[in-house]
Amino acid sequence: MDQSYGEVNQLGGVFVNGRPLPNGLRLRIVELAQLGVRPCDISRQLRVSHGCVSKILARYHETGSVLPGAIGGSKPRVTTPHVVKSIRDYKQGDPGIFAWEIRDRLLADAVCDKYNVPSVSSISRILRNKIGNLSQSNQYENHHTKTHPGPLACSPVHAYSFPGPLGPSPGSKVGGVSATHVGLSRAWPSVHTLSNILGIRSFMDPAALAGPDGYAPIMEEWAGRAGAFPSARAVHVDKTASDADVKYSQCSSNLSGYVSTCAYPPPGQYGLYGGSGYMSPAGAGWQAQSPGFSHPLTTASATCGDFHSAGPLRQRLGDRKPVGGLSRYPPEHVTCPQRLSPSGAS
DNA sequence: ATCGTTACGGTTGAC
DNA sequence: AGGTCAACCGTAACG
Numbered sequence: 001m002d003q004s005y006g007e008v009n010q011l012g013g014v015f016v017n018g019r020p021l022p023n024g025l026r027l028r029i030v031e032l033a034q035l036g037v038r039p040c041d042i043s044r045q046l047r048v049s050h051g052c053v054s055k056i057l058a059r060y061h062e063t064g065s066v067l068p069g070a071i072g073g074s075k076p077r078v079t080t081p082h083v084v085k086s087i088r089d090y091k092q093g094d095p096g097i098f099a100w101e102i103r104d105r106l107l108a109d110a111v112c113d114k115y116n117v118p119s120v121s122s123i124s125r126i127l128r129n130k131i132g133n134l135s136q137s138n139q140y141e142n143h144h145t146k147t148h149p150g151p152l153a154c155s156p157v158h159a160y161s162f163p164g165p166l167g168p169s170p171g172s173k174v175g176g177v178s179a180t181h182v183g184l185s186r187a188w189p190s191v192h193t194l195s196n197i198l199g200i201r202s203f204m205d206p207a208a209l210a211g212p213d214g215y216a217p218i219m220e221e222w223a224g225r226a227g228a229f230p231s232a233r234a235v236h237v238d239k240t241a242s243d244a245d246v247k248y249s250q251c252s253s254n255l256s257g258y259v260s261t262c263a264y265p266p267p268g269q270y271g272l273y274g275g276s277g278y279m280s281p282a283g284a285g286w287q288a289q290s291p292g293f294s295h296p297l298t299t300a301s302a303t304c305g306d307f308h309s310a311g312p313l314r315q316r317l318g319d320r321k322p323v324g325g326l327s328r329y330p331p332e333h334v335t336c337p338q339r340l341s342p343s344g345a346s
Numbered sequence: 347a348t349c350g351t352t353a354c355g356g357t358t359g360a361c
Numbered sequence: 362a363g364g365t366c367a368a369c370c371g372t373a374a375c376g
Contacts, residue, residue: 009372018357018370040348049372054350071369072358 013047020068021048021056029053030060078116079126086111087118087126099123 006014015021025046032042039057043050060066083106090102097105099120106112118126 007372015371016357017355017372020370038348043349050349051351051373052371055371058350069369070359072360073368074360074366 009047009049011044011047011049013049015048020071021052023067026056026066026068029056030066033057033060078112078118079122083111083118084126087123091127099127102127 006016008014020026025048028046029042029048032045033039037045039053040050042048043053046053056066086106086109087102090097090105094101100123102123103117103120106117107114112118
């Protein structure tokens with residue numbers, strides 16, 4: 001439990017094991033790199049391990065996003081009711097059909113694409129558990145229609161069936177910015193899209209930081225703890241966003257968390273980082289740190305508010321397990337710069 | 347001295 | 362409700 005108060009690394013920086021660095025600090029790392037500061041100097045200056053600096057910069061160069069990936073959770077299921085229904089239809093149409101044939105048909109009929117088509121074993125399981133053999137299937141169907149509102153209507157699967165490319169969810173109303181994220185549709189709900197919007201907006205707009213859960217109390221808390229981290233649980237989602245929107249938004253889509261965790265005093269200077277600026281204890285308030293920077297991939301100059309998520313950042317970046325990559329993160333999912341209008345942060 | 351890589355111990359959230 | 366799993370995190374250490 002003490003973990004939540006943070007630890008101190010070899011450079012004297014404070015971190016919370018298992019938790020991402022504050023977005024402000026991540027941004028600062030990228031900013032400094034953009035200004036030509038060497039990673040080793042960034043590491044020393046911000047008191048972040050050079051491995052972390054390297055990782056963040058590598059990720060930024062690769063994806064254009066400084067935001068951390070989505071922690072926790074599970075892959076969204078591919079066996080949506082629609083898919084199950086299709087499988088059942090195939091099976092009923094041809095009781096002798098093999099699972100791999102069903103798989104092929106799902107692809108051929110565009111029920112699924114190569115990224116979300118169920119595995120043969122999944123199809124077999126569906127046939128076995130949800131559909132049963134053909135004779136039972138009809139029985140199931142009859143019974144089913146009598147007792148259930150619809151096929152698998154109660155399946156938790158539905159919670160994961162994204163309405164299109166992050167669909168126009170009711171909660172995607174942040175800052176008037178559409179949360180639509182082309183190409184991010186299937187593999188993962190784009191947490192980052194949302195959290196980008198939320199976090200970035202807040203980042204750009206100090207005024208936006210002062211919500212009911214605004215930064216001020218959190219900063220006090222931090223000050224009181226003399227550099228200690230607030231509880232990781234304090235970094236939680238803003239419930240003003242819909243649940244769907246915040247589903248994967250552990251990456252500080254909430255302003256208070258966003259800002260509070262940005263409070264790293266730079267060496268020899270006790271300021272509170274917050275995105276492209278930092279809060280000066282001298283009362284200077286929000287201080288811009290740089291006019292902005294551009295990303296080599298997008299070639300778009302960007303103010304800090306232009307943080308865009310490259311989408312699901314679940315690709316392995318020097319971690320334990322090699323990721324198959326293809327099935328979950330098709331290339332197009334990594335190139336969807338989402339632009340945010342700084343003016344939207346009013 | 348610098349930097350990329352990776353084992354490690356940790357957190358998180360869906361199932 | 363609690364455990365499991367698989368994702369992520371940053372650090373530390375190695376090369």
